[in-house]
Amino acid sequence: MAALFRHLTVKSRGIAGLRRSISTTSSGSNYAFAFDIDGVLIKGNRTIPQAKRSVPYVLLTNGGGVTEAKKAEQISQMLDIEIRPEQVVLSHSPMRQLATKYKEKQVLVIGGKGLSCYHVARGYGFNRVVVPEDIHNWNPSAWPYSQPSEALTSGKYDFSETPIDAVMVFHDARDWGRDLQLILDVLCSENGIVGSLRKDYSLQNIPIYFSNNDIIWSTDFPAPRMGQGSFKVAVERLYETLTGFQLKSTSFGKPHATTYAYAERTIQSLGSNSGKNEGRPRVYAVGDNPAADIKGANAYGWTSILVRTGVFVGPGNSPIYPADAVCDNVEEAVLWAIEQEESSKR
Template structure:
């Protein structure tokens, strides 16, 4: 299994490169781009045509990227090289190094193929404290630590309707565990979009890319492009909310699954405190851009009324996130990723 979030850096080779031009030309870019993948750049294995046009605008005549770019995806139920191959029709990328986990934990990466079997195995591990060959005498309390790395209830592939995501698998697991034990399943951490920790990490990567390429102006604005209001938009807006207040607080700070700082009053849209550290950030804002080529479509929402705001739909977020309707409203709404790049250039006064 691959790690949930696949952070793909642009290669310094062939047609699309992130390196040389920045160092030589001293680009004045002061913004970075965060791209979701499924529903924004591809649908399953099929590239979205607008993605090719969008990335042509992000490179110069030598095919070198002029803007720091990081890919932020919750898709982790395939090998990282498979994900890179799926993107090869859009741009040239290389997979990142993975991180090894040294402690014994239950790490949930993505929805499996055989849900019944995997649900049974996970419950066996939890009830036996990691020894599924043993008999269950008492229910361990607390149970083994669980890291859930994908909260997407739905995601977009080739099918016309959105598919069940890992968030749906978690709903099943949580309800089965409570039905059997009478207790709530608890997470050590919820990682991946819309977790604020995920966007904080993407923020760090964007700024490091800018610094390594010798930008004259530091990256101070982020634009997060996604197709899912309940994850991509919710997460970007949540991170923007954190940015507006975080500079007043000491860092690193302990944060919630959704980003609440330890010791702070609970904020709507932010879940209970889990373990995690946030790095400091010099970013001024993180604006969300919603595209209509994936989970979200202007004319295919429930209820089926184009006049109904996305905030009036049913909340698809995780159990531990308290719904704040304002966080589902994007900063901008466009048809596709090509229009999104055009919009960012207008906002940044770029040709």
């Protein structure tokens, strides 16, 4: 696969000599990288080692809440390398495929700061998007424990007349209590009319989608923080308690195959833009979360590399979801992958 991107650079202080070029052959290679962001590229201020011959890569993350263009801009500034929007696969990126089905249907979008996910959904092609603040402003007693903020979207809604056809959790909820209540209001309603209660819960008539199932994720805080997967567990348990039936939902993000298929198509499309199409590439997936990054990569047939800079910090390999290799950081992971490629040519 021909070189597609500008040379990858490194600013690590931890491994001497990585500022020099890593020599690789310039022909016959068909491999790529899929890097997680949080806990891999960001934590520790480490970036991607420089290669004399650039290697295609995407950033595959269970993060989100902004557009791919915005995330590319953020990461480019933080790492001082050029990241293009088409290289970024966020947890909700595959959900753009749902826009065809729900283009003119009213969907409740959960998560993100302010109207960020509202704009993401509109950008994907969802034309009738509402957010929790819209319901709270329509009827403040829907969540009596806080005052509603000013209506964020421009629409004037009567949710007793206009049904919600689907719930889509794009990113982490900013107000768990309120958002749990309103999601359950919709799921337990009669055909999406907020405030109604259906009589028969044996058939779930409102679908719900989650952009990822991460129970925890890594921040600067010493211990991992609860993620969207924890929120999903809360929704599921409350729904079952209220209705007596298990909640049916659809999830995206790692470790789900739909997200890896989407990411691989992204890598292949970048390859086709270079004028070469060498079939399915060998992808080295670098991540810090065994239950998401490693489990998903292994299941999809990618080569998995677990790093100790985020969620996983233990000795050895993950006992539940073992990776093909374990490295201390992203620099070592890239060097290991390049060595595998070079060894295969000897």
